[in-house]
Amino acid sequence: MTKKGNKEFKDYAGAIVLGLNDAIVELTGALAGLTFALQNSRIIAVSGMITGFAAALSMAASEYLSSEEEADIHSERKPLRSAFYTGLTYLIAVILLVTPYILIDNIYKALASTVVIALMIIAVYSYYMSKLKKKTFARKFIEMALISFTVAIISFIFGMLLRGYL
Numbered sequence: 001m002t003k004k005g006n007k008e009f010k011d012y013a014g015a016i017v018l019g020l021n022d023a024i025v026e027l028t029g030a031l032a033g034l035t036f037a038l039q040n041s042r043i044i045a046v047s048g049m050i051t052g053f054a055a056a057l058s059m060a061a062s063e064y065l066s067s068e069e070e071a072d073i074h075s076e077r078k079p080l081r082s083a084f085y086t087g088l089t090y091l092i093a094v095i096l097l098v099t100p101y102i103l104i105d106n107i108y109k110a111l112a113s114t115v116v117i118a119l120m121i122i123a124v125y126s127y128y129m130s131k132l133k134k135k136t137f138a139r140k141f142i143e144m145a146l147i148s149f150t151v152a153i154i155s156f157i158f159g160m161l162l163r164g165y166l
Helices: 003-038 041-069 079-103 107-133 137-165
Strands: none
Touching: 003 041, 003 079, 003 107, 003 137, 041 079, 041 107, 079 107, 107 137
16 A cells, blocks of 8 residues: 555544444444344345445445544544545445355354454454554454444344244
């Protein structure tokens, strides 16, 4: 990556991590819950894509509004560009996380694949940020993974409870 690319990435790293982490936390949790509530890979995929698309737009809009409010503090960041990075990274993560439900009929294998993909996204981002900011990879990776999968486990339990009642 060029120096200009590194500076751009550093300037918008917060927007990128917001999109990535929120997508991983929210969608992995939603997919885990949907897996046990719906028991149908196609319906789970459609539900995940609709949820993820709406959430990507929502996160982009929220990032825009947040960046507008902070314009005086972070004058080098452009609100529209921040919104773009947040929404785009969210949408990319959604596509990656939902893909196993499109390609794999067994919902439990699809969920396991989604978890592996989420871990890979977290690992790649953590590695890149650790090199860029000269920080330790393990701490960033463990923190993001623990947060993401705690939410996924809670959503999984909630999905099981809903399935039992509905």
